[in-house]
Amino acid sequence: MKTDRPTLVATALTLLRSIAPELDPEALELARPLRQQVDLDSMDWLNFLVSLHERFGVEIAESDYARLISLNDVVDYLQARLV
Amino acid sequence: MIEFKLPSLGADMDEGTLLTWAVKPGDSVHRGQVVAVVDTSKAAVDVEIWHDGVVHELLVQPGEKVPVGTVLATLLAPGEVAAPPETVLVAARHAVSPSARKRARELGLDPDTLSGTGAQGSVTLADIEAAAAPSAAPDRQTEMRKAIAAAMSRSKREIPHYYLSETIPMANALTWLLQRNEGRPITERILPAVLLLKAVAMALKRTPELNGFYRDGAFQPALAVHAGVAISLRGGGLVAPALHDVGVKPLEQLMRELADLVKRARAGSLRSSEMSDPTLTVTNLGDQGVESVFGVIYPPQVALVGFGSVTVRPWVQDGEIRAQPVLCATLAADHRASDGHRGALFLAELHALLQQPQALADAAALPATNQGTLT
Numbered sequence: 001m002k003t004d005r006p007t008l009v010a011t012a013l014t015l016l017r018s019i020a021p022e023l024d025p026e027a028l029e030l031a032r033p034l035r036q037q038v039d040l041d042s043m044d045w046l047n048f049l050v051s052l053h054e055r056f057g058v059e060i061a062e063s064d065y066a067r068l069i070s071l072n073d074v075v076d077y078l079q080a081r082l083v
Numbered sequence: 084m085i086e087f088k089l090p091s092l093g094a095d096m097d098e099g100t101l102l103t104w105a106v107k108p109g110d111s112v113h114r115g116q117v118v119a120v121v122d123t124s125k126a127a128v129d130v131e132i133w134h135d136g137v138v139h140e141l142l143v144q145p146g147e148k149v150p151v152g153t154v155l156a157t158l159l160a161p162g163e164v165a166a167p168p169e170t171v172l173v174a175a176r177h178a179v180s181p182s183a184r185k186r187a188r189e190l191g192l193d194p195d196t197l198s199g200t201g202a203q204g205s206v207t208l209a210d211i212e213a214a215a216a217p218s219a220a221p222d223r224q225t226e227m228r229k230a231i232a233a234a235m236s237r238s239k240r241e242i243p244h245y246y247l248s249e250t251i252p253m254a255n256a257l258t259w260l261l262q263r264n265e266g267r268p269i270t271e272r273i274l275p276a277v278l279l280l281k282a283v284a285m286a287l288k289r290t291p292e293l294n295g296f297y298r299d300g301a302f303q304p305a306l307a308v309h310a311g312v313a314i315s316l317r318g319g320g321l322v323a324p325a326l327h328d329v330g331v332k333p334l335e336q337l338m339r340e341l342a343d344l345v346k347r348a349r350a351g352s353l354r355s356s357e358m359s360d361p362t363l364t365v366t367n368l369g370d371q372g373v374e375s376v377f378g379v380i381y382p383p384q385v386a387l388v389g390f391g392s393v394t395v396r397p398w399v400q401d402g403e404i405r406a407q408p409v410l411c412a413t414l415a416a417d418h419r420a421s422d423g424h425r426g427a428l429f430l431a432e433l434h435a436l437l438q439q440p441q442a443l444a445d446a447a448a449l450p451a452t453n454q455g456t457l458t
Contacts, residue, residue: 021317034261040372042275042369053270062265062272063265
C-alpha cells in the first residue's frame with residue numbers, strides 16, 4: 001500500500017466524502033479544524049475513524065481522538081504508524 | 084382474506100407513493116417481511132407486513148400515490164383458499180374511449196387500471212397522457228420542509244408543552260465510558276449518545292406517563308421504549324426513526340443498531356416499523372455545540388428529551404468548586420399526559436442513573452424477562 005503523504009491525504013478525503021458527500025475537497029483547508037469545516041456529528045466522526053482503521057489497519061485509541069483536529073493531524077497520526 | 088393497507092409512517096404523512104413491490108401474487112410472506120417500498124415526503128421506506136400469508140392480489144401499482152389506509156394488496160391467511168374471481172369487478176370497470184385505448188396500447192399502459200375523468204368515469208385520451216407523463220420528481224427538500232411544518236404546527240397547536248431542564252454532572256459516566264472503550268478495537272467502542280439513550284429508557288420506568296401516545300383524547304402508555312432518535316439529514320431536514328426496545332438491550336447492541344439506523348436514515352432506507360413506532364423522541368444537538376435544546380414534541384408522542392453538549396463548568400461538589408464536565412438535559416412534555424412534578428422526577432432519575440454508568444450497563448445485561456415491561 002502506498003503511504004506517501006499525498007496518497008494518505010487523498011484517501012482520507014475520499015473516505016470523508018463517503019460520510020459527508022457535500023464536502024468540496026478543493027475548499028477544505030488541511031490545517032484547519034475539520035469539524036469547523038465539515039458538518040460531522042460524533043457518529044460521523046467515529047465512522048470516519050473506523051473507515052481509516054479498516055483501510056490502513058491502524059488502531060486509533062480513543063484517548064487519541066482529542067489530538068485529531070485537522071486533516072493534517074489525522075494524516076500525521078496515520079503516517080507515524082504506517083512506517 | 085387479509086387486507087394490507089398503507090400504514091401511517093409518521094404524524095406528518097397522509098399519503099405515499101408506491102415505488103416497488105418486493106413480492107408478487109403467490110409469494111408466501113411472513114410477519115416483519117419487507118414487501119414494498121413506499122416514498123413518503125421524507126424518505127423511501129421499506130414497508131413491512133404484520134401477517135403471515137400468501138400474496139393474493141396487488142391492488143396498487145408502482146408509481147401510484149394513495150392515501151394512508153388504502154388497501155395495497157390482499158393476502159390469503161395461512162390455509163385460506165382464494166374465492167373465485169368476482170365478476171362484478173369487471174362490470175364496474177370504467178369505459179375507455181377508443182382513442183384512449185389506442186394511445187394506451189402505444190404507450191404500453193393498461194387503460195382498465197386507470198381511473199377516468201370523462202363522462203361516468205370513462206377513461207379519456209387526456210387520462211392516458213396524464214398517466215404516461217413522468218411524474219415530476221418531487222423536490223425532496225420542499226416536501227420534507229412541508230411535512231415537518233405540518234407535524235410541528237400540529238404539535239404546537241394541539242400539545243400544551245411544558246419544559247424542564249436539569250444540569251447533569253458527567254464525569255462518572257464519561258470516565259467509565261473511556262475505561263470501557265480503552266483497549267477495545269474502534270469498531271466496538273460505544274458513544275456517549277448510547278449511554279444517554281439507555282439512561283432515558285431506564286428513567287422512564289418511574290414515569291411511564293412520558294412514554295406512549297396521546298390519541299382520541301386519552302394517553303395510551305407504551306409497553307416498551309422505542310426511542311425516536313432525531314437524525315439530521317445531509318442537505319437539511321431530519322427524521323426520527325425508532326431504536327427499538329432500548330430498555331432491554333445491552334449497550335453494545337444499541338450501539339450497533341444506532342450506527343445502522345443513522346446509516347440507513349441517511350441512505351433513505353428505513354423500515355416502516357421504525358417510522359411509526361417511536362414512543363418518545365430523543366434529540367442530541369450537543370455535537371453542534373449548543374448547551375441545551377427544548378424540543379417540539381412529535382405527535383402523537385407526549386415527550387421529547389433533549390441533550391446539549393458536554394461542557395466543562397465550575398461545579399460545586401462536597402462544598403468544593405471543581406471543573407467538571409456537565410450536560411444539560413431537557414424535557415418537553417405534554418401537559419395533557421403528565422405534570423411538571425412527574426417530569427421533574429424523570430429528570431432527577433436520569434441525573435441519578437447517569438452517576439452510575441456501570442449499573443446502566445448491568446441493567447441492560449439482565450435477561451429481558453427480569454426487567455418486565457416499562458409500564
